[in-house]
Amino acid sequence: MTLSPPDLLPSHTSRPGLRPGSGARAGQGVGPGAGQEAGAGLVGTHWGLYRHRGDISTLADFEGDGDPARFGLGLAGDRLAPCRVLRPAVRRSYLEHGPLARRGRRGAEPFVEVSWDEALDLVAGEIRRVRDTHGPGALYSGSYGWSSAGRFHHAQSQLKRFFNMAGGSVRSVQTYSYAAGEVLLPHVIGTQEGLIAGHTPWADLIGQAELIVMFGGTPLRNAQVSAGGIAAHTARDGLLACKAAGAEFVTVSPMRADAADELGAQWMALRPNTDTALLLALAFVLIAENRHDQAFLDRFTTGFDTFRAYVTGASDGIPKDPDWAAGITGLAPSDIVDLARRMAGQRTFLMMAWSLQRADHGEQPYWAAIALASLLGGIGRPGEGFGFGYAAIDGVGVPHPAVSWPALPQGRNPVDDYIPVARIADMLLYPGETYDHDGAARRYPDIRLVYWAGGNPFHHHQDLNRLVEAWQRPETVIAHEHWWNAHARHADIVLPAATFFERDDLVASGRDRFLAYSSRAAEPPGVVRTDYEILAGVADRLGVAAAYTEGRDAEGWLRYLYDQAWANAAARGFDLPPFEEFRAQGLIDLPPKPGPRPLLGAFRADPEGHPLRTPSGRIELGSARIASFGYGDCPGHPAWRAPAEWLGAPLAARYPFHLLSCQPADKLHSQWDHAAPSRRTKAGGRQPILMHPQDMAERGIGAGDVVEVSSPRGRCLAVAEPCAGQLPQVVQLATGAWFDPLDPSTPGSLELNGNPNVLTADHGTSRLGQGPSPNSCLVDIRRFEGAVPPVRAYRPPDLVPDPRPAQGPSAPSARSSSSRPPHP
Numbered sequence: 001m002t003l004s005p006p007d008l009l010p011s012h013t014s015r016p017g018l019r020p021g022s023g024a025r026a027g028q029g030v031g032p033g034a035g036q037e038a039g040a041g042l043v044g045t046h047w048g049l050y051r052h053r054g055d056i057s058t059l060a061d062f063e064g065d066g067d068p069a070r071f072g073l074g075l076a077g078d079r080l081a082p083c084r085v086l087r088p089a090v091r092r093s094y095l096e097h098g099p100l101a102r103r104g105r106r107g108a109e110p111f112v113e114v115s116w117d118e119a120l121d122l123v124a125g126e127i128r129r130v131r132d133t134h135g136p137g138a139l140y141s142g143s144y145g146w147s148s149a150g151r152f153h154h155a156q157s158q159l160k161r162f163f164n165m166a167g168g169s170v171r172s173v174q175t176y177s178y179a180a181g182e183v184l185l186p187h188v189i190g191t192q193e194g195l196i197a198g199h200t201p202w203a204d205l206i207g208q209a210e211l212i213v214m215f216g217g218t219p220l221r222n223a224q225v226s227a228g229g230i231a232a233h234t235a236r237d238g239l240l241a242c243k244a245a246g247a248e249f250v251t252v253s254p255m256r257a258d259a260a261d262e263l264g265a266q267w268m269a270l271r272p273n274t275d276t277a278l279l280l281a282l283a284f285v286l287i288a289e290n291r292h293d294q295a296f297l298d299r300f301t302t303g304f305d306t307f308r309a310y311v312t313g314a315s316d317g318i319p320k321d322p323d324w325a326a327g328i329t330g331l332a333p334s335d336i337v338d339l340a341r342r343m344a345g346q347r348t349f350l351m352m353a354w355s356l357q358r359a360d361h362g363e364q365p366y367w368a369a370i371a372l373a374s375l376l377g378g379i380g381r382p383g384e385g386f387g388f389g390y391a392a393i394d395g396v397g398v399p400h401p402a403v404s405w406p407a408l409p410q411g412r413n414p415v416d417d418y419i420p421v422a423r424i425a426d427m428l429l430y431p432g433e434t435y436d437h438d439g440a441a442r443r444y445p446d447i448r449l450v451y452w453a454g455g456n457p458f459h460h461h462q463d464l465n466r467l468v469e470a471w472q473r474p475e476t477v478i479a480h481e482h483w484w485n486a487h488a489r490h491a492d493i494v495l496p497a498a499t500f501f502e503r504d505d506l507v508a509s510g511r512d513r514f515l516a517y518s519s520r521a522a523e524p525p526g527v528v529r530t531d532y533e534i535l536a537g538v539a540d541r542l543g544v545a546a547a548y549t550e551g552r553d554a555e556g557w558l559r560y561l562y563d564q565a566w567a568n569a570a571a572r573g574f575d576l577p578p579f580e581e582f583r584a585q586g587l588i589d590l591p592p593k594p595g596p597r598p599l600l601g602a603f604r605a606d607p608e609g610h611p612l613r614t615p616s617g618r619i620e621l622g623s624a625r626i627a628s629f630g631y632g633d634c635p636g637h638p639a640w641r642a643p644a645e646w647l648g649a650p651l652a653a654r655y656p657f658h659l660l661s662c663q664p665a666d667k668l669h670s671q672w673d674h675a676a677p678s679r680r681t682k683a684g685g686r687q688p689i690l691m692h693p694q695d696m697a698e699r700g701i702g703a704g705d706v707v708e709v710s711s712p713r714g715r716c717l718a719v720a721e722p723c724a725g726q727l728p729q730v731v732q733l734a735t736g737a738w739f740d741p742l743d744p745s746t747p748g749s750l751e752l753n754g755n756p757n758v759l760t761a762d763h764g765t766s767r768l769g770q771g772p773s774p775n776s777c778l779v780d781i782r783r784f785e786g787a788v789p790p791v792r793a794y795r796p797p798d799l800v801p802d803p804r805p806a807q808g809p810s811a812p813s814a815r816s817s818s819s820r821p822p823h824p
């Protein structure tokens with residue numbers, strides 16, 4: 001079974017299987033020409049490239065990008081905001097009493113600033129102690145998160161490499177983005193193509209697809225970013241080109257704004273989490289009216305009989321007909337019939353957002369979409385079939401570069417234990433307990449030390465109040481951070497890391513064809529270090545510096561990685577410039593991998609010669625393997641299973657709104673939430689929540705009112721914003737506001753800033769995928785009465801004097817350096 005590491009991260013985006021190029025000259029430089037100042041260059045981010053003239057105040061959008069992210073400029077002014085972590089710091093009672101005394105509460109204590117020597121001694125000493133006492137299987141380095149763009153300074157890659165050199169650690173598999181899809185698709189189509197990469201390219205959709213049906217829309221706010229970086233944004237162009245070539249669009253979503261106005265899409269507003277019921281009913285109509293492609297099903301799929309028996313009701317007595325689906329989705333039966341007929345009559349392409357599978361039974365809409373596309377019979381042909389995540393990030397549907405870009409070598413992890421990434425709180429709360437995952441019975445490790453660099457679990461995880469309690473369990477928590485956000489505040493040892501503005505790097509994404517030299521636009525403030533420098537310091541104390549650094553400084557590594565890109569390109573007939581020339585010109589743009597091809601095109605052309613890597617070699621509409629796992633929450637064919645929380649659940653009587661927590665429009669996750677672009681999107685300093693005007697009127701809530709949003713798991717404040725373009729009883733609160741509990745020493749305290757993850761539930765999508773399911777969440781909303789407590793998320797915690805008795809004449813600084821243990 002395929003269990004890929006978080007693919008959205010640059011170190012994993014290079015792909016094998018490239019064919020030789022044509023010998024064309026690559027590297028049409030567009031860097032600063034002669035006459036520009038020294039130090040001028042580009043800065044590379046997950047949301048685009050920026051020009052600067054050697055000084056951060058001169059940042060400008062990159063002229064080669066016709067559709068730049070709207071939040072890129074305006075960050076730099078907040079680089080040195082008061083919430084910046086400027087010195088290593090240790091939680092007070094941890095420093096005073098040590099890790100085993102378990103004193104104080106993480107997230108509720110002041111910090112003491114210490115010297116780098118003392119901090120690194122502490123970190124190395126703890127890794128050694130835990131490793132020697134409990135083995136490396138007690139160290140967790142999952143460190144999930146997007147970090148910043150860059151092939152070398154990518155924090156998670158650095159951390160994993162470091163642990164691999166230092167004896168190993170437990171890590172995570174899968175992503176928060178599309179875990180359920182990652183696990184399901186290999187069972188159904190034998191690959192993760194069409195989800196992560198290998199999508200039918202825009203070139204095969206434009207002028208080919210007559211009808212594009214978008215489940216979850218294609219919100220362009222999300223296509224502002226792409227993991228690893230972007231030279232030129234393409235998603236808007238792709239969609240508009242389809243439109244210009246005559247495609248019609250249907251958007252199926254609770255939110256109208258998920259489809260750009262220019263597409264002129266028909267809006268089908270369905271209840272959240274009910275797409276599977278709609279898809280089954282569309283299949284029902286095709287079968288009942290004999291509009292399905294039996295020849296395709298016979299030749300390319302297996303399990304259709306099982307699926308048909310379920311859809312028609314032959315196997316369970318419930319026909320999944322339009323009336324049945326209307327009762328679940330809230331759509332009109334006639335609209336469902338019409339859509340099915342249109343699909344059968346036009347070359348139809350199904351796009352489905354990643355969000356649909358971040359929900360209870362998130363595997364099902366994906367499987368049902370593939371089943372529907374199979375009934376339509378167009379899979380593998382231009383303009384037909386399916387694909388997941390067009391516009392979820394930019395670069396989906398763009399052919400990959402002809403050369404794979406280099407990544408920091410990771411080494412080998414001597415520990416083979418892992419968890420599905422979203423099971424982190426379960427792991428910390430229930431060491432030794434068993435759980436199911438994709439057919440395997442697994443056991444949670446007993447983690448004593450958690451080390452995180454480049455991710456924010458207090459952003460990404462669900463049921464944060466539960467996470468806060470789980471976070472109290474380890475003996476030591478170490479974090480590298482830029483900011484005093486909740487991630488830093490819940491650690492014992494906080495190490496200040498340099499931002500992407502403050503270091504040189506190679507920036508490239510597997511979804512765009514450029515390689516950029518990202519040159520620093522500012523120096524790190526004060527004593528702040530890069531993640532690499534920090535980990536090199538720890539490696540030195542653990543006696544593994546030679547293995548970790550290989551004797552290279554950062555520039556040495558950039559040259560090393562570039563040499564690999566150069567050799568890689570040369571082997572494929574491309575002539576890249578030498579390093580100095582590349583650094584000066586700033587950008588290399590390569591042609592795409594040859595041959596646009598629809599997803600599963602090779603299989604369609606020759607199913608015997610190119611069988612799928614499924615047990616049957618075909619598309620599995622019924623999977624004997626999944627059925628053999630015996631999971632009630634993920635049976636052996638696509639099926640409607642009501643989520644624990646949705647508008648049809650009994651709980652909706654008490655919590656009558658379905659909460660959608662989408663990606664934020666003006667930042668990446670929680671990154672730079674304190675900065676100007678994100679601040680502009682807030683109302684009265686906190687996160688707006690979109691509500692239907694009718695719901696607001698019924699509850700006496702006015703525009704701009706502070707509301708309290710509650711779920712069975714927690715409560716937060718937000719600011720009501722009317723939105724008529726959404727289904728009533730649906731509310732939308734974007735992710736990204738920094739977690740800010742009113743009283744951090746009390747479990748479940750009111751969250752002040754509008755962080756939806758105090759509301760969401762923390763359970764797997766199913767026993768198969770064990771993905772996160774934030775989009776299945778019911779809430780109640782009322783106007784907040786009384787004095788509104790101010791948001792304090794963007795202030796640093798109390799930084800207090802060292803509580804320990806001074807030792808010797810010039811303590812504490814003397815103590816710092818003398819406490820350094822000898823190398824093992």
Ligand SMILES: Nc1nc2c(c(=O)[nH]1)N[C@H]1C(S)=C(S)[C@@H](COP(=O)(O)OP(=O)(O)OC[C@H]3O[C@@H](n4cnc5c(=O)[nH]c(N)nc54)[C@H](O)[C@@H]3O)O[C@H]1N2
Nearest residue numbers: 145146147148177454455456460480497661669670671774
């Ligand atoms: N409710 C709900 N929750 C969700 C989602 C949802 O849809 N709904 N979506 C989920 C998804 S798809 C994802 S991918 C996750 C995203 O979750 P994350 O990727 O964890 O979120 P980020 O805010 O990007 O976290 C990156 C952190 O790393 C820090 N950082 C950035 N660059 C560097 C660096 O160079 N070095 C160091 N040391 N630190 C750095 C930033 O300050 C920030 O705190 O969230 C998930 N959570």
Ligand SMILES: Nc1nc2c(c(=O)[nH]1)N[C@H]1C(S)=C(S)[C@@H](COP(=O)(O)OP(=O)(O)OC[C@H]3O[C@@H](n4cnc5c(=O)[nH]c(N)nc54)[C@H](O)[C@@H]3O)O[C@H]1N2
Nearest residue numbers: 177216222252253255272273353354355392662663668669
């Ligand atoms: N600006 C910006 N862009 C981002 C990110 C960011 O933080 N900021 N994060 C990036 C990351 S890590 C990822 S994984 C992608 C995620 O990309 P997606 O998963 O596509 O993003 P979401 O915004 O969660 O969801 C898209 C839309 O799906 C709709 N939706 C939610 N539930 C349902 C449902 O049950 N049925 C239907 N039909 N529609 C539903 C919502 O209305 C929502 O607006 O975004 C990426 N893009």
Ligand SMILES: [Mo]
Nearest residue numbers: 008176177178
């Ligand atoms: Mo994601």
